[in-house]
Amino acid sequence: MAHSITPERQGARDVFLKNQGWQDAEVEPLTPDASFRSYARLRRETGGCMLMDAPPAHENLKAYLDITAHLRDLGLRVADTLGHDLDAGFALIEDMGDATFTRLLNAGHDAEPLYLLATKVLKALHDHPRAVDIDLPPYDMTALLREAELFVDWFVPAFRGSAPTDAEKRGYMAAWQDALAGVSEARNALVLRDYHVDNLMITGGLEDISHCGLLDYQDALLGAPAYDLVSLVEDARRDVSDELRSAVMVHYTKDMSAAEVKALELDMALLGAQRHAKVAGIFVRLSKRDGKPIYLGHIPRVLRLLSKALEEAELSGVRESIEAMVPGYQQARF
Numbered sequence: 001m002a003h004s005i006t007p008e009r010q011g012a013r014d015v016f017l018k019n020q021g022w023q024d025a026e027v028e029p030l031t032p033d034a035s036f037r038s039y040a041r042l043r044r045e046t047g048g049c050m051l052m053d054a055p056p057a058h059e060n061l062k063a064y065l066d067i068t069a070h071l072r073d074l075g076l077r078v079a080d081t082l083g084h085d086l087d088a089g090f091a092l093i094e095d096m097g098d099a100t101f102t103r104l105l106n107a108g109h110d111a112e113p114l115y116l117l118a119t120k121v122l123k124a125l126h127d128h129p130r131a132v133d134i135d136l137p138p139y140d141m142t143a144l145l146r147e148a149e150l151f152v153d154w155f156v157p158a159f160r161g162s163a164p165t166d167a168e169k170r171g172y173m174a175a176w177q178d179a180l181a182g183v184s185e186a187r188n189a190l191v192l193r194d195y196h197v198d199n200l201m202i203t204g205g206l207e208d209i210s211h212c213g214l215l216d217y218q219d220a221l222l223g224a225p226a227y228d229l230v231s232l233v234e235d236a237r238r239d240v241s242d243e244l245r246s247a248v249m250v251h252y253t254k255d256m257s258a259a260e261v262k263a264l265e266l267d268m269a270l271l272g273a274q275r276h277a278k279v280a281g282i283f284v285r286l287s288k289r290d291g292k293p294i295y296l297g298h299i300p301r302v303l304r305l306l307s308k309a310l311e312e313a314e315l316s317g318v319r320e321s322i323e324a325m326v327p328g329y330q331q332a333r334f
Contacts, residue, residue: 028043070134117206118232172321196235
C-alpha cells in the first residue's frame with residue numbers, strides 16, 4: 001500500500017522539493033517498511049532520484065548521512081546524497097534501482113552467489129582497520145537488554161493473553177544479562193543491525209563488493225561482528241538452507257583458527273537468540289500498535305530460529321525462563 005502522508009508533512013515535503021529544484025518531478029511513493037521512514041521515487045525528463053522522508057520525531061537523518069559518508073569512505077557501495085534538510089527530515093539520494101537481493105531471489109536467481117557477495121562485503125567491513133573509527137554508541141548490555149525486553153512486553157502477552165509477572169520479567173532479564181555478559185563488551189565491528197537480503201542490492205556484477213548496495217544502516221552501533229553475520233543467515237523473513245548457511249560460514253571463516261570459529265559460532269548463537277526474541281516482539285508490536293499485521297506471518301520462522309538458538313548451553317537460563325512463561329511458544333500463530 002502507498003505511504004499515507006499528513007497535510008503538514010506534505011507541505012513540508014513540497015517546500016523541500018522546491019528548495020532542491022525538484023518541485024516539478026513525478027512522485028511515486030514506495031511501499032513502506034517497518035520503520036517510520038518512507039521513500040518515493042522522483043522522476044523528470046533529465047533523470048531521477050529517491051526522496052527519503054525521515055520524520056525528525058522518529059528518525060535520525062543525521063546518523064544516516066554520517067554513516068553513509070563513513071561507509072563510502074571505507075569503499076562500500078551506498079547511495080550518493082544529493083541534498084538534505086536535517087531540520088525537516090528529508091534527503092534526496094541516488095536511486096540505485098530495484099535489484100534488491102530479495103527481488104532477485106524471488107525471481108529465481110541462484111542464491112549462493114548473492115549470499116557469498118554479501119559475505120564478502122561483511123568481511124571487507126569487519127577487516128577494515130578504520131571501520132570502527134566513527135562516533136557511534138556501543139551495542140552494550142543496556143541496548144541488548146532493552147531489545148530483548150520487547151519479547152516479554154509484546155510477544156508474551158499476545159501469546160498467553162496476560163502480561164508477565166514482575167518476577168517472571170526479572171528472571172527473564174537476569175538470564176539474558178548472564179548470557180550476554182561477554183559478547184556485550186565487544187566493540188570491534190561496525191554493526192549495521194539489519195543486514196539481510198531485503199537491504200542489499202545489486203548495482204553491477206556479482207564479483208565486486210563495490211556493486212553490492214547497502215540499505216537501512218542508520219541505526220548502526222559498535223559491537224560484535226557476529227551480529228550482522230547471524231542476521232544474514234538466520235533471516236526473520238526468509239528461509240536460509242543449511243547448505244547456504246554452510247557456504248557463507250566457510251567463506252567468512254576461511255582465514256580463522258578453530259578457536260576463533262568456535263568463539264564466533266557461540267557469539268552467533270547468543271546474538272541470534274537475542275535478535276529473534278527482539279524480532280518476535282517487534283513483529284507483534286508492528287501489528288498491534290502500528291497496524292501492520294503482515295509481519296505476523298513471519299513469527300513461526302522467528303520462533304523456530306529462537307528455539308534452535310536456545311539449545312546453546314550458555315542460553316539455558318533464557319530457555320528455561322521462556323519455556324516457563326510461554327510453554328509451547330514455538331507453535332504460536334496469530
